[in-house]
Amino acid sequence: MSARTVDPAHFTAQVQVFIQSDDGLERNEMLPTGAPISIGRHQSCVLRLDSDLVSRQHCVVEVAPDFVRVEDVSTNGTMAGDMLLRRQAVDVPYGTPIVCGNFTVYFLHPQMAQPAGPHQGSGARRNPGMPMEMPSQPQMGGMGMGMNMPGMQPGMGMQGMQGMPGMQPGMGMQGMQGMPGMQPGMGMQPGMQRAQMHGMVPPVPQGPQRAQQIQGQHGAQITTPEMLQKREKDVALRRQIHKLLLEHLDLATLDASKLDDPSMRPKVLGALRRIVGQLDSQIPPELERDVLIGELADEALGLGPLERFIADPSISEIMVVDPNTIYIERGGKLVLSETRFTDDDRVRSVIERIVTPLGRRIDESSPLVDARLKDGSRVNAVIKPLALRGSCITIRKFAKTPLTLEKLISFGALTPQMALFLTRSVIAKKNIVISGGTGSGKTTLLNVLSAAIPSEERIVTIEDAAELQLSQPHVVSLETRPANLEGKGEYTIRDLVKNSLRMRPDRIVVGECRGGEALDMLQAMNTGHDGSLTTTHANSPVEAIARIETLVLMGGIELPVRAIRDQIAGAVHLIVQQSRFADGSRRVSAISEVTGVGDEGTIEMRPIFEFIRTGTDAKGKVVGDFRATGYLPSYLNDFIVMGLVKRGEKYL
Secondary structure, three states: OOOOOOOHHHHHOEEEEEEEEOOOOEEEEEEEOOOOEEEEOOOOOOEEOOOOOOOOOOEEEEEOOOOEEEEEOOOOOEEEOOEEEOOOEEEEOOOOOEEEOOEEEEEEOOOOOOOEOOOOOOOOOOOOOOOOOOEOOOOOOHHHHOOOOOOOOOOOOOHHHOOOOOOOOOOOOHHHHHOOOOOOOOOOOOOHHHHHHOOOOOOOOOHHHHHHHHHHHHOOOOOOHHHHHHHHHHHHHHHHHHHHHHHHHOHHHOOHHHHHOOOHHHHHHHHHHHHHHHOHHHOOOOOOHHHHHHHHHHHHHOOHHHHHHHHOOOEEEEEEEEOOEEEEEEOOEEEEOOOOOOOHHHHHHHHHHHHHHHOOOOEOOEOEEEEEOOOOOEEEEEOOOOOOOOOEEEEEOOOOOOOOHHHHHHHOOOOHHHHHHHHHHHHOOOOEEEEEOOOOOHHHHHHHHHOOOOOOOOEEEEEOOOOOOOOOOOEEEEEOEOOOOOOOOOEOHHHHHHHHOOOOOOEEEEOOOOOOHHHHHHHHHHOOOOOOEEEEEOOOHHHHHHHHHHHHHOOOOOOOHHHHHHHHHHHOOEEEEEEEOOOOOEEEEEEEEEEEEOOOOOEEEEEEEEEEEEEEOOOOOEEEEEEEOOOOOOOHHHHHHOOOOOOOOOOO
């Protein structure tokens, strides 16, 4: 779709939406654009889709002058064009099909949509109880329909074609297939093309033009036959050079640890220059020789095309989907990079280069592994047969210098008052659970709060992959270990939590509770190890409590629910909710105190601070305010007793 200049004031009114279900039901609605448009089956949603295949709240759409922002909030994901969204947001052009369960929704550009009018002859069935207001149907001329039949005139519709040779009264598109000038498959297809008949969605180009359009809209790679052929030649050339390099330096027989020797890189670069010189006639003239040599050297000795991403401090996450597809996260946004691996074997080599020094292994019998890089970055790798498209790598990078509360405040993640309250709570030995979704910044916040622990205390940290960077002098760091080839020697987080109780810790910091260790953690908090911290996956403080209950039940010990809730209420003081918003920003969205178990047996909480979202600015940034609810935590007197607050000074 070509870019249009639209008066932004127009978008304060309404946007036209075309909805189509898999069984052929269609409807057209006008929705207000002053606030995000929620789509789902619940009655509170702005656009309600009545189906069990649609989540209560499936996705949230924000309308901008030049694009539509789609954020998935469902259980099973939302399709936006050719992209599957899972708890993430993406900007797409107007007219992009948004699939929610068994419904497809099109948001129409004001200059694309036709004026609303009565539905005329589309053959669509009406959904009972829903008004059918379809745009007026334009005439289907030869140019618009892709038909070039004898006697066709521009703008001629079906009724005007009745007098043409071979046309019979009432004949539709299906019956025209045998007429002169008609080609097999010519005419309208269901779904997208039916919407095109009403002038609501622009025609979709096919072939190379379609590939280029997709690339322009979503950053995807062009997959024309010419590009595929060029890609195959490039892969074959790189494989040939890599094979010659192995023969020249006999790298295959070298110990993996020797590849890190600084003296190896000059040898590899020299050998590659000689090989590239010999094959110069086979290398396309537009391909930079120095770039090719550098990439091949990285594949032979380092992490291949990931090397430059590792060195870039602005990149927070690297995601290898397959050898040809590498995404990066920069500024909280996912971006498709232009780099790639030669083939899946090179990806496997990089994975093995990461995990071998750590004593981990990855093969067909153990096709997934968690590890870390030398700089502390967390790595997860999955290979075939689990990864169907090829070896998959996910690298979560961490800042070389740990973040501080001052930096988080400058980023707008929380206010100085919230930071001061959390710091005092840590010093006062309050047990804190940080909850949030994947990539929301739980571990970062845990690391920042851990820095407030007094330096004279003994701290034991327990993690799957060591990520915490505590500056205190007395820190014991424990890390889990997977089973060996014989299936023995595994030590889980639960094993380490139990063992840590015998290590005389003042504080226990668990990277994440995701299983039965939650029960041991609660018992530790209730038996003299106050001031412990941990994280868990949840979307709100209420859900965090429910998840901890579930994790305790996973411990295999049959306890009544009331006993579990009493344990949680007695152990946990604060739930700190960390959230990642659609614009990529991360904020502390709620701080709540666990106040006890109510008369009905449910755990009661009181919010202390909340982030209230008020809208989205012209640049797509989330706008909102941090607000104190007015509730004063029950343990504020502890701040005075410990000398953290002087009388007359503000608590919060």
